[in-house]
Ligand SMILES: Nc1ncnc2c1ncn2[C@@H]1O[C@H](COP(=O)(O)OP(=O)(O)O)[C@@H](O)[C@H]1O
């Protein structure tokens with residue numbers, strides 16, 4: 326059995342008195358690729374922000390186990406936060422070159438001579454030729470690849486991704502999925518991936534969770550989730566019959 330990385334217990338989150346997430350229990354394990362699927366408004370991004378320790382749940386406990394002591398939003402230390410990478414749905418890049426954006430995190434960490442590492446990363450995202458292009462001139466797919474590279478170059482132990490391929494063309498979707506798979510194989514990075522694309526979840530995930538109206542309807546290993554879902558709502562969602 327893998328090590329528990331996140332332990333959530335009786336977690337609730339709300340905005341302006343409205344509860345948007347209610348999770349009695351959820352464990353996430355080291356080294357897994359967990360896909361969170363569900364319709365728009367289900368609470369996927371909210372859950373990811375809680376996992377990223379950007380917000381604390383209004384009720385219940387969310388513990389992240391990276392070292393000896395469990396971490397919560399309130400007591401996360403800088404070296405622990407550094408082990409956690411996040412790629413947002415609409416990434417914001419610096420209005421500088423692609424290279425500067427990819428190198429940025431390493432610079433912040435005081436690493437001056439990062440050229441070889443940055444070049445290798447540019448190669449991996451197939452953007453060596455665009456190294457000097459300004460971020461504002463990039464296409465959506467290129468932008469998302471740079472945002473991913475910026476996170477991957479720091480070799481986080483855990484990477485949280487919010488719809489990293491939403492609205493991208495098949496070529497870019499394939500590139501990004503390959504990068505994620507590679508990272509997982511090379512570094513055993515734990516990935517938590519929000520996607521409304523069930524095919525992507527099927528291609529990438531080792532475990533899949535369905536969120537509906539802020540509740541965890543079902544969570545199961547990928548094969549079981551897709552081939553023998555227990556909840557009729559899961560069956561409806563994966564067959565595309567759930568209207569949303
Ligand atoms: N910062 C916020 N303020 C108020 N309501 C929010 C905020 N973020 C999310 N919500 C609401 O919480 C619910 C879940 O949103 P979200 O987590 O973004 O869903 P998803 O990512 O699954 O589409 C939605 O009803 C949304 O309107």
Ligand SMILES: [Mg+2]
Nearest residue numbers: 369370371487
């Ligand atoms: Mg969202």
